Amino acid sequence: xxxxxxxxxxxxxxxxTDFPPSSETPGLRELDDALRCSICGxxxxxxxSLSCGHTFCSLCLRDNLSHKQECxxxxxxxxxxxxxxxxxxxxxxxxxxxxxxxxxxxxxEEVSRKSRSSTPPRSSSAxxxxxxxxxxxxxSHEDSDSDVVELVGSQLQKSRMNSNKPAxxxxxxxxxxxxxxxxxxxxxxxxxxxxxxxxxxxxxxTSKGKQKSDWxxxxxxxxxxxxxxxxxxxxxxxxxxxxPLPKVSYSVLSEKRIxxxxxxxxxxxxxxxxxxxxxxxxxxxxxxxxxxxxxxxRKSLERLRQELKKIENSRSNGTxxxxxxxVNAYQKANKTAFETLVEAARPKNTSNKTRSTSVAPNxxxxxxxxxxxxxxVVEVLTVSAGE
Amino acid sequence: xxxxxxxxxxxxxxxxxNDKASSVTIDLIDNSPFHLKGSxxxxxxxxYEGGHFEVDIVIPESYPFQPVKMKFITKxxxxxxxxxxxxxxxxxxxxxxxxxxTLKSTLISLQSLLCSPEPNDPxxxxxxxxxxxxxxxFEETARYWTMIYAGGPGKEGLKGSPGLRDEVAMAGLExxxxxxxxxxxxxxxxxxxxxxxxxYRGANVPxxxxxxxxxxxxx
Numbered sequence: 001x002x003x004x005x006x007x008x009x010x011x012x013x014x015x016x017t018d019f020p021p022s023s024e025t026p027g028l029r030e031l032d033d034a035l036r037c038s039i040c041g042x043x044x045x046x047x048x049s050l051s052c053g054h055t056f057c058s059l060c061l062r063d064n065l066s067h068k069q070e071c072x073x074x075x076x077x078x079x080x081x082x083x084x085x086x087x088x089x090x091x092x093x094x095x096x097x098x099x100x101x102x103x104x105x106x107x108x109e110e111v112s113r114k115s116r117s118s119t120p121p122r123s124s125s126a127x128x129x130x131x132x133x134x135x136x137x138x139x140s141h142e143d144s145d146s147d148v149v150e151l152v153g154s155q156l157q158k159s160r161m162n163s164n165k166p167a168x169x170x171x172x173x174x175x176x177x178x179x180x181x182x183x184x185x186x187x188x189x190x191x192x193x194x195x196x197x198x199x200x201x202x203x204x205x206t207s208k209g210k211q212k213s214d215w216x217x218x219x220x221x222x223x224x225x226x227x228x229x230x231x232x233x234x235x236x237x238x239x240x241x242x243x244p245l246p247k248v249s250y251s252v253l254s255e256k257r258i259x260x261x262x263x264x265x266x267x268x269x270x271x272x273x274x275x276x277x278x279x280x281x282x283x284x285x286x287x288x289x290x291x292x293x294x295x296x297x298r299k300s301l302e303r304l305r306q307e308l309k310k311i312e313n314s315r316s317n318g319t320x321x322x323x324x325x326x327v328n329a330y331q332k333a334n335k336t337a338f339e340t341l342v343e344a345a346r347p348k349n350t351s352n353k354t355r356s357t358s359v360a361p362n363x364x365x366x367x368x369x370x371x372x373x374x375x376x377v378v379e380v381l382t383v384s385a386g387e
Numbered sequence: 388x389x390x391x392x393x394x395x396x397x398x399x400x401x402x403x404x405n406d407k408a409s410s411v412t413i414d415l416i417d418n419s420p421f422h423l424k425g426s427x428x429x430x431x432x433x434x435y436e437g438g439h440f441e442v443d444i445v446i447p448e449s450y451p452f453q454p455v456k457m458k459f460i461t462k463x464x465x466x467x468x469x470x471x472x473x474x475x476x477x478x479x480x481x482x483x484x485x486x487x488x489t490l491k492s493t494l495i496s497l498q499s500l501l502c503s504p505e506p507n508d509p510x511x512x513x514x515x516x517x518x519x520x521x522x523x524x525f526e527e528t529a530r531y532w533t534m535i536y537a538g539g540p541g542k543e544g545l546k547g548s549p550g551l552r553d554e555v556a557m558a559g560l561e562x563x564x565x566x567x568x569x570x571x572x573x574x575x576x577x578x579x580x581x582x583x584x585x586x587y588r589g590a591n592v593p594x595x596x597x598x599x600x601x602x603x604x605x606x
Contacts, residue, residue: 013398017405038487039451040391041398064486067452072487314390315448 014043018104024114025107035089035096039064039072043097046293047089052076055086059289066281080247081183085292182246198253199246215268215309244288250277267305278315283308392450396420399490411494413444421446424460425494429537430502434529435463438537442497443473444490454484455493464525464532464559466506466515475500476510513583517559521589528559558583564592573604 016033019025037044039060046058054073056064061083064072071078176185182199250258258276259269265283269276286304299307331338397420403413410428423444429435441460447453457480459473467476477500479488488496509515518525533539535557555562558579564587568578581603585595 013394013401015398015401015405017402041395060486064452067449070485072485075485310390314392 014100015041020107020111024111028103028107032096032100035093044086044089044093046289046297047086047093048083048292049086049089050076050078050084051082052078055089057289058083058292059285062285062289063282066285079183081178083292087294090294090297179246182248184244184246199248244291245284247284248280250281266301267308275312279308279312282311392446392448393420395451396446396490402489403491406491409491409495411491411498413490413494416443421450423490425457425490427494427498429533429539430498433502434526435465435501435533435537436539438533438539440497440501440537442494451486451488454480454488455490456480457493457497462532462536463501464514464529465501466504466509466511466518467500468514469511470514471511474510476505476508513586516586517588520586520591524559524588528556531556554579559588561588568600568604571601571604577604 016029016036019028019032022029035043037047037055037057037060039056042057044055044057047055048058048061049055050061050071052071052074054071056072061072062080065078065080069077069079175188177188177191178184179186179191179194179199181195184194184199186194248261253261255273255276258273258280262269262276262280262283265287267279267283271279283304286308287301290298290304400413400420400423403409403411412426414424414426416422416424423446425442425444427440427442429438429440439461440463443458443460445456447456458475459468462470462473464470468474475497477496479485479493479496504518506515506518514525517528530539531553554576555565560579560582564582565575565578568582569575581600585591585600585603587595587600
């Protein structure tokens with residue numbers, strides 16, 4: 001947690017309130033606020049809209065729909081199939097990202113200039129009258145500023161050309177239908193095979209290993225033996241083809257099946273069923289959200305895997321289930337500590353000794369709370385939590 | 388880079404700090420940014436007016452997709468707040484949560500919950516019964532609790548006996564009723580307990596006969 005508080009203190013957060021209040025610079029706070037996702041509070045990344053018209057970051061919205069099938073803002077019923085890319089919003093955010101520091105500086109200068117003059121103008125028309133000549137002066141005097149403005153324009157043009165491609169591609173495919181199970185677009189003629197195959201393409205068997213080394217393998221590029229296609233080519237092709245992954249109803253699948261699905265995406269297959277489901281569902285969200293961004297902003301699959309690992313780590317740090325699932329290794333690693341504790345507890349209650357050697361650490365901790373070496377228990381626990 | 392939850396919480400704390408217009412504040416309790424203390428003033432025109440209410444905030448792992456956990460630190464006499472634990476019965480803290488809600492907007496919702504109690508969906512059944520039986524008596528008690536626990540107005544009148552709380556007023560009972568049964572030889576705290584449990588207030592008083600109370604007291 002110390003790390004968390006440190007990063008909290010050093011973290012630079014961008015916020016609409018960076019701008020002066022609307023009485024000073026009308027509309028700037030509102031503009032910044034309008035370009036932010038109301039779930040994460042950041043400027044939109046891969047913005048998507050629902051049929052009610054509300055817009056969110058693709059990942060934020062997909063994560064939310066995994067919890068609750070409604071629009072977070074208006075509570076209208078919503079589902080993944082309603083999600084549409086909001087390309088124009090993405091362009092607006094891209095431009096604002098470039099312009100924001102500049103506008104921020106101008107607005108601050110404007111406010112300090114106003115406060116210096118003895119009679120600050122109050123009405124908005126007066127503010128505009130004062131501001132417009134200043135803007136002109138800025139642009140003509142500072143070459144770097146005008147460069148930025150041009151850059152914004154050229155980037156916008158480029159992105160608009162790029163974003164036209166997928167739009168026209170989807171227009172052509174008229175004989176696609178929504179799969180009733182996974183909501184993925186499937187050609188009409190192959191919908192039956194698609195459903196028969198449980199909305200996926202089949203592959204091979206299972207293996208076991210430690211979670212960490214599994215992630216290691218993933219990042220070292222050692223694709224498992226069962227993976228037939230060449231990793232790099234596949235990865236590039238996957239990014240270009242831009243086919244979203246289907247949603248999976250995990251309750252009808254066996255653990256083995258979920259492992260296979262994870263292996264198909266070069267993901268670790270360790271952990272209990274709950275972990276596997278969490279990993280796969282988050283992967284689907286990350287992957288699909290990535291595809292909602294414009295192609296030049298998309299992240300590599302390698303990068304997505306790293307993000308997934310980070311999410312998984314931050315999840316397991318706080319939860320009890322992680323501590324419990326580690327019990328065996330944990331008990332082995334701290335065998336001597338436990339033995340001394342058991343020794344210390346023995347004279348107090350002899351009937352407890354068989355239990356205290358075999359039970360999980362959290363219950364033995366409460367047992368030991370009356371015995372002297374409590375400090376040791378605390379140490380052991382913090383060490384395992386830090387891993 | 389830090390995770391999305393931390394970034395969002397950080398933003399929300401900054402947002403509250405920057406907004407001087409609202410009466411809502413958020414502070415850290417310990418070293419964790421996910422365990423916070425919110426506070427707001429009692430809404431005007433209610434028995435909670437002038438009080439300063441503190442709320443314990445725990446931010447769950449899957450925030451903002453799961454609701455924040457909030458409970459009152461300050462004791463509050465309100466049908467939707469447990470007078471013992473401070474647990475709050477409010478839909479947006481449960482299934483009506485939405486990720487667009489923030490710490491600030493949730494605290495403001497708590498503030499407005501104080502304005503409009505919902506006795507038909509109570510957290511504290513005894514307080515809710517009190518509210519339904521006699522609203523004026525309920526408001527008197529709520530005001531008294533605000534004064535004692537939330538630093539509300541009226542403390543000056545109590546200067547004669549600082550620290551000494553009037554248990555009868557705390558329970559929302561009439562002093563004359565308590566005195567009457569205490570005179571029969573029962574322990575004062577037991578009398579208060581029984582009368583509160585039986586909701587011996589306002590229109591209920593003539594409905595509950597003395598024998599019933601004595602019976603309860605003898606149990």
